[in-house]
Amino acid sequence: MSFYKIFMLxxxxxxxxxxxxxxxxxxxxxxxxxxxxxxxSKTKKxxxxxxxxxxxxxxxxxxxxxxxxxxxxQWEEIEKKRQQEKQQ
Numbered sequence: 001m002s003f004y005k006i007f008m009l010x011x012x013x014x015x016x017x018x019x020x021x022x023x024x025x026x027x028x029x030x031x032x033x034x035x036x037x038x039x040x041s042k043t044k045k046x047x048x049x050x051x052x053x054x055x056x057x058x059x060x061x062x063x064x065x066x067x068x069x070x071x072x073x074q075w076e077e078i079e080k081k082r083q084q085e086k087q088q
Contacts, residue, residue, distance in 0.1 A: 042050075058066070
């Protein structure tokens with residue numbers, strides 16, 4: 001027997017087995033994909049409401065900056081009151 005015949009006798013069944021497992025794997029993936037919930041399409045109103053909400057959204061960093069500014073204003077007011085009390 002030649003090397004080619006031996007090679008083909010081994011590789012043809014291996015290739016067939018490989019294709020069989022690939023077919024089973026794709027079939028399984030298709031079934032799992034069908035089980036997944038489909039994405040919900042949003043109406044134009046829902047999208048525009050979301051866009052308005054996001055336009056007014058303050059990031060946590062922005063919220064922290066605003067709180068810091070408010071605290072600084074409060075400290076300035078307290079300092080002004082103390083100075084007025086000292087002057088009187």
